[in-house]
Amino acid sequence: MKMPDLATTDSDIRLLRWFSQPGQAVQRGQPLFEVETDKAISQVESIATGILKEVRAPADSLVSAGQVIAVFELQSQGSGTSAIDPAPITASPVKVIASAPSAVAQKILGRGSELARDKIQGPALQPLAPAITYERSFLLSLYERMVLIREFEERVKFLFLEGTMPGTIHQCQGQEATAVGVCFALQPDDWITSTFRGHGHALAKGLTPQELLDELFGAITGCCKGKGGSMHVGNMDKGMVPGIAIVGGGIPLAAGMALAFKMQKSPRIAACFFGDGAVAEGAFHEGVNMAALWNLPVIFVCENNLYGASTHISKVMRNTRVSDRAAAYGFRGETVDGNDVLAVYEATRQAAVDCRAGNGPVLLELLTYRRTGHSRRDPCHYQPTDERELWFSRDPLDRFADWMSQNVAVSSSLLAQVKARVEAQINEAVRKAKEAPLPTLNDLNTDVFA
């Protein structure tokens, strides 16, 4: 394993200590050692499962990016065999056991306004109780898509750490239910806009792991022919505009797309993803105001994960209940448990009905949490440990799996098969992506104009 490039400046990287010793077994994803840069002290996860054979950099020594620091003896991590570890790979070493809802509900976080505390204790902690009856196969498809997003993002994280993937990444582990719940409630010819954190939205909307991975590797077979990159993934044939990386920038666009649908007398609607940070931008105000004014068929989906980059929502607005704002513009807003995929799905279905009926826009505030950094070099030290534990206990994949086991007679081996299938799909896509053809210099000046 080579030392990943974690420093955002040219500062020294100091390896502080190892968590495992040579001869010990390690799992991929398990914290292996601790490093210090001028930005932060962070833990770095093992990229492999096997025996740690050799440690090539002693504790408390300076290391450089790219230097070989550990050697493993690999165990095969076969997919599709019976020896599957059913526990999902997590970024955190702490496997949180969900406690009884009422006990967690009493937990007071040290931060946030009264309103924020109400939100966290409120709907997020009700047991999943869907309002409509679902086909078992549909429920499994929801689960599989969420697993696809989680496994894709985890795999991309390691590819990035390995140093094979250029650029940067803004990941969405923990926010799978928002993407899948919304996108699965849309029709195939509805549209979405997304942000710089768009991998989950893309997979939920129907872009393939292959076209996304190719794009992340900068290949010409990528969804944007290598010219967009992680922050601009999209596919105009699958109803996803390339991600808009300027916070809030997609909100007026989505209103405009909905205006087009209305003028074209089309039943299509637009769903616009943005975060809690975007609510402060003027573009939010201007976009939702016009959407409300003209009754435009757009669902404004705020994925409120409590942080805009590293800044807590209570530090950037006095009223932290984002959905309250809709009433000020004269339309309907709703706060939803964003880690309950069925709650998200049902809220979006209702919103879509409202939009198609010409009732104007809907603002859905989905309460969720980012299990990963703002961008890949971020170790999230601004997220308090108790807050992280609380939200990990509400993990959307775990909750849905548990619920399905209890309510839909889905066995753990069936869920394991889902994971194995997803892993195989991703492995194949990664293999192909690493060999996908890159653009040539002949492509430099093309596509500036249509």
Place this chain on the structure above:
Amino acid sequence: MKRFGIAEALREAIQEEMERDNRVFCIGEDIAVPGGWGGAFTVTLGLEKKFPDRMLDVPIAELGFFGVAIGAALMGMRPIVDVQYGDFLLLASDQIINNAAKMCYMSGGRAKVPLVMRAPIGATGRGAQHAQSLERFFTGVPGLKIVAPSNAYDAKGLLKAAVRDDNPVLMFEHKLLYGSRGARAEPGATDATSEIPEEDYTVPLDKAVRRREGSHVTILAWLLMLHHATAAANILSNEGIEVEVLDVRSLSPLDYETIGTSVQKTRRAIIVEEGPKAGGVGAELAAGIMERFGKNLLSPVTRVASPDIPVPFTPILENAYRPDVARIVDAVRRVVTS
């Protein structure tokens, strides 16, 4: 043939394009108010009666409604969006530069933004924030086409071409050239009227055009300055100095082929621009001419432009701000005798 001013010509262009293609619609402030003005400079006057569903009045939210126009264009509509004063484009900069201009490239050519944007510019006694020449902030943005008509014929033809182009096109119009009448007439306006043919026609978006043939020096200008340059040329002709006047017309891309033909013939070039000299479009033109044709020139490229100041209000100072015929004549005399 009929004789139209720029406002009338634009109005006719918009009407004809909206009749021809029902994806075309207009979106802007005060453009479709019954009993209103047809926009600040009368361009859309009356169109709200002919196209009640496709003339959209908006709140004062330039960033927002430019974004709305871009979103509609992404979904196949063909909007014409305008700002009431070019100075307000700055509010919409993020949507124009970060979204509209880049969407085609960063999607690998898969997303298109067939959008027309219109902006009135120029100093007209209203004070510093309603007076700027904004071209410089948008020329050189890859993915954006920029045009500036000096007369009614070009205004109509360029607008039609812009509507039919699948890319974002920004048209700058000069407030003193509209030829608006009645309550909305501009004091100090210049006649920019033209004969307008009955048949459908377009003007190419990427071409400069020679307005006056000459041999001693080329003046490159656009919008109001094109008219002042022409007036200067007429004066200089009496002194035996024959000025070739080039209407730059396409500010992005710059038409170096037409410019080169002229400059290599006269071997002297003067750029006349309303707006501060530093960082203007003239700076790009001067560098571009020097790179391509510098070896053949008899003297360095010169620029006549406004001083590097915000636009003053009081007429004596605003008139000093705006390059006038006398300053242009003076510059030509100095260049020709150097």
